[in-house]
Amino acid sequence: MTAPLVTILDDEAEIRQMLTEVLEEAGFRTQSFARAREFEAALNRVAPDVCLVDLSLPDTDGLALVHRLALERGAAVIIISGRAQVQDRVTGLELGADDYITKPFEPAEVVARIRARIRSSRPAQPAGNTAHFNGWTAHFDRYALEDDSGAETPFSHAEGEVLRLFLESPKRLISRQQMQESLGGAAGESFDRAMDVRISRLRTKLREDPKNPRLIKTIYGAGYIFLGDVRWG
Known part of the structure; x- marks a missing residue:
């Protein structure tokens, strides 16, 4: 190797x-x-x-x-x-x-x-590099979100790590500590701020209402839940 x-x-x-x-x-x-x-x-x-x-x-x-x-x-x-x-x-x-x-x-x-x-x-990824959810397709091989019309929006490597974490654990609470353990980096203000920004950008790219997001829900004091129905492959 x-x-x-x-x-x-x-x-x-x-x-x-x-x-x-x-x-x-x-x-x-x-x-x-x-x-x-x-x-x-x-x-x-x-x-x-x-x-x-x-x-x-x-x-x-x-x-x-x-x-x-x-x-x-x-x-x-x-x-x-x-x-x-x-x-x-x-x-x-x-x-x-x-x-x-x-x-x-x-x-x-x-x-x-x-x-x-x-x-x-490089986690074990038996599901592959393409995930479908709620009219969207996430292409992790080329870092792009595709809507139901075929239009694509790029996302960064860091945003992709957060999105994959959500898509691999839909409808389950993901705490800040779990995010830090899964994504690496030192815990603290910088990490928390970075996660807030990445999640905000993902919501924007998914055309979420910032006041009432449908897919990525914040559970204040606990973490986040991704509410989409996800199919890999």
């Missing part, structure tokens, strides 16, 4: 070298880049399992890049940044990142976070 591929985008040569050595020793394949242009060009040739992205890049806005990756690529995106403010972490997660690690960091933590993301992205 081919080892997972991790791409590293950071303009600091020392960090790229350190991450490359640590990750390859842990059994991953790696590719590293100092510029966003080279990184995005490489994504046309390879499909990484995880992208490590620094926000302070010399040739592009790191947050805008993270947002494009989340919407257009299937890889999990982990931000590695010296920006340690809560709002920076929240913004990164809101824009579609799957996790956020602040500098300076312990190399072992990066390895653990990557392994957690890969595990959550």
Whole structure:
């Protein structure tokens, strides 16, 4: 079985070298880049399992890049940044990142976070990559929601993880703790805010009434319930 591929985008040569050595020793394949242009060009040739992205890049806005990756690529995106403010972490997660690690960091933590993301992205999925519910079809192979007219709306990798969690457990309460355990990431304000944003975006894409959603119901103080009738395959 081919080892997972991790791409590293950071303009600091020392960090790229350190991450490359640590990750390859842990059994991953790696590719590293100092510029966003080279990184995005490489994504046309390879499909990484995880992208490590620094926000302070010399040739592009790191947050805008993270947002494009989340919407257009299937890889999990982990931000590695010296920006340690809560709002920076929240913004990164809101824009579609799957996790956020602040500098300076312990190399072992990066390895653990990557392994957690890969595990959550590769659960046993006997049902397949297509789910039908209430006039919608979710295509997890290309990250798109299709309505009954055939029109498609893209969703990010992070939004897809939340949607799959709902579709695999319809009409069952899913608590915040269960979401954190299933999706990975550190519990706390950043995770809760990120989940709120992802669920809000899913409701918008499913054309839900925000005041009275039919499919994704909030059970205040307890969690969420997905009320659709789901058929896989």
